[in-house]
Amino acid sequence: MRTVVKAALDEWPGPKEGLGIGQLENHLGYFLRRLQIWVFQDFIQTLRPMKVRPAQYSVLLVIEANRGRSQAAIAQTLSIERARLARLLHVLERRRWISRRASANDARSHSLYLTKDGEKALAQIKSLAKQHEAQLAAFIGQRRRQQLLDLLREFG
Amino acid sequence: MRTVVKAALDEWPGPKEGLGIGQLENHLGYFLRRLQIWVFQDFIQTLRPMKVRPAQYSVLLVIEANRGRSQAAIAQTLSIERARLARLLHVLERRRWISRRASANDARSHSLYLTKDGEKALAQIKSLAKQHEAQLAAFIGQRRRQQLLDLLREFG
DNA sequence: GCAAGAATGTTGTCATTGACAACAATTGGG
DNA sequence: CCCAATTGTTGTCAATGACAACATTCTTGC
Numbered sequence: 001m002r003t004v005v006k007a008a009l010d011e012w013p014g015p016k017e018g019l020g021i022g023q024l025e026n027h028l029g030y031f032l033r034r035l036q037i038w039v040f041q042d043f044i045q046t047l048r049p050m051k052v053r054p055a056q057y058s059v060l061l062v063i064e065a066n067r068g069r070s071q072a073a074i075a076q077t078l079s080i081e082r083a084r085l086a087r088l089l090h091v092l093e094r095r096r097w098i099s100r101r102a103s104a105n106d107a108r109s110h111s112l113y114l115t116k117d118g119e120k121a122l123a124q125i126k127s128l129a130k131q132h133e134a135q136l137a138a139f140i141g142q143r144r145r146q147q148l149l150d151l152l153r154e155f156g
Numbered sequence: 157m158r159t160v161v162k163a164a165l166d167e168w169p170g171p172k173e174g175l176g177i178g179q180l181e182n183h184l185g186y187f188l189r190r191l192q193i194w195v196f197q198d199f200i201q202t203l204r205p206m207k208v209r210p211a212q213y214s215v216l217l218v219i220e221a222n223r224g225r226s227q228a229a230i231a232q233t234l235s236i237e238r239a240r241l242a243r244l245l246h247v248l249e250r251r252r253w254i255s256r257r258a259s260a261n262d263a264r265s266h267s268l269y270l271t272k273d274g275e276k277a278l279a280q281i282k283s284l285a286k287q288h289e290a291q292l293a294a295f296i297g298q299r300r301r302q303q304l305l306d307l308l309r310e311f312g
Numbered sequence: 313g314c315a316a317g318a319a320t321g322t323t324g325t326c327a328t329t330g331a332c333a334a335c336a337a338t339t340g341g342g
Numbered sequence: 343c344c345c346a347a348t349t350g351t352t353g354t355c356a357a358t359g360a361c362a363a364c365a366t367t368c369t370t371g372c
Contacts, residue, residue, distance in 0.1 A: 019233040022221030023282070024214055028292060028301055029195035031308035033210075034235070036192045037359090038311070039185035054189075055329080058180055065178030072349060077175040079190070084330070086351055108338045108349040126179070136184060144307055145184055151304055152187035193330090209357080228320060240359070242322055264320040264367045 039136060046132040050125050055080070057129065059088055060122050063098060063112050070109035071100075097121055195292060202288040206281050211236070213285065215244055216278050219254060219268050226265035227256075253277055 024030045043054055052060075062074055075085040089112070092098045097118035100110035114122065137145045180186045199210055208216075218230050231241040245268070248254045253274035256266035270278065293301045 019218065019222040019225060019229055021214075021233060022217040024217050025309070026305075027285070027289065028305050028308070029192065029199060029210065030214060031305065031311075032188060032192040032195060035308055035311060036185065036188040037235075039188060043185060053328080054185065058177075058186065061178040061180050062175065066175040069175060070349075073175055077177060079193075081330070081332090082350065083332090083352080106339070106349080110350075129183070133183065140311065144310075148304070148307055149182075149184050149187065151300055151307070152184070152191055153181070154300075211358080226320075237359070237361090238321065239323080239361090262320080262368070266321075 035140075038139070042135055042139075043129070043132050046135065047125065047128050050121065050128060052125055055088060056092060057125060059085070059092065060097065060114070060118070060125070064114055064119075064122060067113055068111045070103065070106070070111065072109065074112060092118075095121075191296075194295070198291055198295075199285070199288050202291065203281065203284050206277065206284060208281055211244060212248060213281060215241070215248065216253065216270070216274070216281065220270055220275075220278060223269055224267045226259065226262070227268065228265065230268060248274075251277075 021030075040054055043057075047053075047057070058078055059074065062077055063069075066074070066077070071085055071089065072082055075082045078085075080088075089098060089100070093100065095117075096115055099113050099115050101113065103109045103111050140148070177186075196210055199213075203209070203213070214234055215230065218233055219225075222230070222233070227241055227245065228238055231238045234241075236244075245254060245256070249256065251273075252271055255269050255271050257269065259265045259267045296304070
């Protein structure tokens with residue numbers, strides 16, 4: 001499908017000011033996504049020494065805050081699929097950061113815990129995450145960051 | 157790696173109030189991502205009749221607002237890779253919504269235009285997008301939507 | 313003018329993510 | 343006790359972002 005015909009003359013090689021984004025200006029989703037991508041990029045960069053990605057980080061924090069809970073509970077809390085969480089946990093378990101134990105109440109489910117290694121790693125990870133959050137504040141301004149956080153927190 | 161041992165008793169089958177998210181509470185990226193996912197989900201659902209996804213929609217709007225510009229210019233405006241844009245355009249061209257013409261100034265580049273069909277389709281698409289934006293406002297509140305938009309717009 | 317380097321569009325490959333379906337094992341309700 | 347639901351798992355698919363390579367075509371320095 002290489003339908004390339006001779007072009008008209010209204011091409012506007014014009015000024016270098018950059019193009020407009022048209023009615024995208026009125027779409028919250030567009031700006032939401034752009035900032036979210038920036039934030040995740042910075043997170044991944046900053047956390048590179050620990051090779052931790054946002055999804056893994058969120059799983060570690062939620063396990064830490066809710067020790068012994070099942071995969072289904074964690075998955076629901078983070079709104080990720082059980083299937084996806086299972087695969088994330090395989091990686092974290094291979095790195096010896098978490099452990100699954102058979103639940104005493106329900107033979108189907110696994111209770112999730114941080115290992116000693118996991119807690120040590122998480123301490124370092126949190127330190128880098130803090131640094132990331134500082135960089136974010138520097139980028140958008142501490143004040144704006146707090147405003148955004150307040151506005152967004154109301155939809156867990 | 158199925159290291160499942162007998163579990164301790166601190167499992168807390170406890171109340172059904174849902175789990176906490178721990179220190180995730182202080183991460184803007186987490187909430188940013190959650191709302192962004194909600195928005196895109198609703199967009200995709202609402203635009204399903206036209207089978208248009210957010211990325212395609214943004215390309216159509218930027219072409220509309222900058223007729224005759226090159227792929228590189230569009231890609232830079234939307235911060236997507238030239239490679240990705242090329243593949244997006246293949247789809248849009250196959251649907252007869254856009255056309256590429258050889259640039260008069262630069263034999264390497266293609267000038268991008270909406271076709272008649274593309275403009276007609278875009279009219280319908282915009283109508284659905286408007287509906288989506290209304291649903292978003294209903295979800296987070298018109299006031300909050302505007303506040304978020306104002307805060308986010310400052311980082312193109 | 314010309315050679316070297318940059319830009320443009322394209323294709324290929326890879327990793328991450330989300331979505332859906334199917335499955336075995338287990339639980340719980342009627 | 344049987345049947346539906348739950349739990350964790352695996353497989354597959356589509357969308358997205360990233361990176362590399364390539365042929366063609368400017369553009370710049372000399």
